[in-house]
Amino acid sequence: MIEKEVTVTIKEGLHAKPAGELVQKLSEFTSDVEFLLKNRSYNAKSLLGLMGAAIREGQVITVRVDGPDEEEAFEWIKTFI
Template sequence: MIEKEITVTIKEGLHAKPAGVLVQNLSRYTSDVEFRFKNRSYNAKSILGLMGAGIREGQVMTVRVDGPDEEEAFAWLKTFI
């Protein structure tokens, strides 16, 4: 399991378009991916959950990736965010 804090650098934050790209790409991985933000957990493979989180540029969230391809999934996620 990988669990690290990441600062969001996507200019628009994680709303509609970036969240869609994120979910589409994370669906290639079998690992579970979770974001923790403001004392709540969000499934990073759920577009509705991500959009509802209201995560904006410059905010810090905890990313947790657990599964057989966790290193690859985390590496992609870190590059994207």
């Protein structure tokens, strides 16, 4: 399992378009992916979950990835966010 903090650099945060792109790409990975923010966990493979998190530019989130392709998934997330 990988669990690391990442600062969101996407302009305007994870609003609908980037959240949709994120969910679509993460569906290609078999690993489970969660974003932890303000003592809550959000399924990063769920568009509704991400929209509910209201993640903004500049926020620091914890990314937790667990599974057989966790390293590749985490590296992609880190680059995307």
